[in-house]
Amino acid sequence: MNRPQKSLVRLALAVHRGLLSANASGRCIELPTGAWQRATDLVARIRRAELHGWLLAAARLRKDLGNVLTTLQAPLVQLERTLSNCLWSPYRASPVDLYEDMASLDEQFQAMSFDSKSQQLAVRTEPITLEARYLGPFEIRLDLRRLATDGPYRVIALDPHPAVSRDGVTHPHVLGEVLCEGDGRTAIRQALTQGRLLDFFQLVVNLLRTYNHASPFVELALWDGESCGDCGATVTADERCICERCEDTICCDCATTCGDCEGSFCNQCIGKCDHCHDAVCSRCLQPCAGCNRVVCSECLDHERCPHCHEQEEPKVLDAPTETAGAAIHADGLGQVVVPA
Amino acid sequence: MQILVINNDGAGFANYLDLPHGTTVEALFARQMGTQAKAENYLIRVNRQPVSRDQVLVEGDRMSITPTKIEGAR
Numbered sequence: 115m116n117r118p119q120k121s122l123v124r125l126a127l128a129v130h131r132g133l134l135s136a137n138a139s140g141r142c143i144e145l146p147t148g149a150w151q152r153a154t155d156l157v158a159r160i161r162r163a164e165l166h167g168w169l170l171a172a173a174r175l176r177k178d179l180g181n182v183l184t185t186l187q188a189p190l191v192q193l194e195r196t197l198s199n200c201l202w203s204p205y206r207a208s209p210v211d212l213y214e215d216m217a218s219l220d221e222q223f224q225a226m227s228f229d230s231k232s233q234q235l236a237v238r239t240e241p242i243t244l245e246a247r248y249l250g251p252f253e254i255r256l257d258l259r260r261l262a263t264d265g266p267y268r269v270i271a272l273d274p275h276p277a278v279s280r281d282g283v284t285h286p287h288v289l290g291e292v293l294c295e296g297d298g299r300t301a302i303r304q305a306l307t308q309g310r311l312l313d314f315f316q317l318v319v320n321l322l323r324t325y326n327h328a329s330p331f332v333e334l335a336l337w338d339g340e341s342c343g344d345c346g347a348t349v350t351a352d353e354r355c356i357c358e359r360c361e362d363t364i365c366c367d368c369a370t371t372c373g374d375c376e377g378s379f380c381n382q383c384i385g386k387c388d389h390c391h392d393a394v395c396s397r398c399l400q401p402c403a404g405c406n407r408v409v410c411s412e413c414l415d416h417e418r419c420p421h422c423h424e425q426e427e428p429k430v431l432d433a434p435t436e437t438a439g440a441a442i443h444a445d446g447l448g449q450v451v452v453p454a
Numbered sequence: 455m456q457i458l459v460i461n462n463d464g465a466g467f468a469n470y471l472d473l474p475h476g477t478t479v480e481a482l483f484a485r486q487m488g489t490q491a492k493a494e495n496y497l498i499r500v501n502r503q504p505v506s507r508d509q510v511l512v513e514g515d516r517m518s519i520t521p522t523k524i525e526g527a528r
Contacts, residue, residue: 181528184527185527192465204469205458205468205469205470214502215502218502286526286528287526287527287528289528293526294526294527294528295526295527296524296525296526296527297464297524297525297526297527298524298525298526300464300465300466301462301463301464301465301466301524302466303466304465304466304467304468305462305466308468310460310468312502313460313462313466313518313520316462316497316520317462317520317524320497320520320521320522320523320524321524321525321526323522323523324522324523324524324525324526326525326526326527328525329525329526329527329528330526330528331528
């Protein structure tokens with residue numbers, strides 16, 4: 115995109131004013147307030163889920179909380195290291211540096227634009243493909259008014275091909291237009307603080323071009339969704355259940371609740387009480403000591419099923435018959451004649 | 455001579471260094487990144503332009519080193 119030099123100069127001056135304002139608001143030292151807020155929200159949601167007995171939802175939220183806590187640790191550790199190692203740099207971009215950065219951005223990226231009303235500077239990447247998975251081009255939009263905040267930029271999918279299971283994940287490391295910066299976080303923050311815009315955009319683009327197998331929101335191998343282990347249908351995140359015995363993914367329609375423990379199980383791991391025919395998981399089914407049929411806890415009583423209990427009920431005894439001439443057995447004699 | 459060195463690996467570092475005249479891009483890269491680092495894993499720019507490794511740096515140059523692979527997370 116060819117841009118008249120004059121407008122780039124004005125742009126550079128506008129960005130420089132934004133940077134001065136951001137630095138004046140004390141952005142030099144930044145605490146992960148965004149991640150802390152996310153953790154606080156998750157804790158509230160976990161409490162709510164537990165209160166309502168939504169155990170699976172609570173378990174998933176606890177897992178999300180663990181991930182957020184990890185993102186909290188890294189910047190705090192890095193900040194401590196930076197302060198203690200005196201890595202702090204006095205360098206700040208001048209308007210000339212900014213002008214040259216933006217001239218380079220214009221050359222190196224597909225499109226660069228600046229919205230003076232919203233004070234947003236944006237560049238477009240080439241179409242991103244990771245492991246043969248087409249994700250489309252992205253726009254990196256930097257809000258100059260929010261440079262002092264935790265989330266001054268967004269990553270917007272221009273031709274979204276999101277994960278089937280989570281439509282907010284348009285890239286393995288982008289959720290809801292927020293890039294999880296991982297290893298690049300501190301360098302990105304430093305670049306923004308110092309006004310090195312070319313470096314900032316280059317860092318974000320390099321992050322988008324890299325797939326971290328160990329820590330995506332959705333793995334590329336599962337980008338087209340997971341299949342229900344029972345019926346084979348594609349399962350979205352909302353419909354997804356996990357069998358509590360084999361941990362296989364199943365859809366909500368195929369998940370069966372055990373009548374004893376109330377857990378969710380797949381067709382392979384759920385059984386049936388031989389007496390009342392209720393659905394009961396294999397852990398809760400117990401063998402009857404009398405007939406070895408498997409029954410639920412409701413039907414098992416003193417290790418016997420109802421059928422065996424019926425079989426063991428004591429019979430009513432017959433009335434004694436008269437025997438003529440039989441002598442009453444005298445205590446101590448030991449013998450008595452009994453007619454045939 | 456003074457060179458602005460920007461190292462975008464890890465924490466990110468931008469500062470002016472005093473270097474002897476005749477320092478090449480390759481020599482400064484090795485000094486910043488260590489001899490084990492491979493140049494092909496980095497985007498190396500002088501004054502925002504790609505350069506050859508044997509280019510000699512001059513007073514006031516701006517050299518940046520940015521890893522090409524940076525791992526995000528979730």
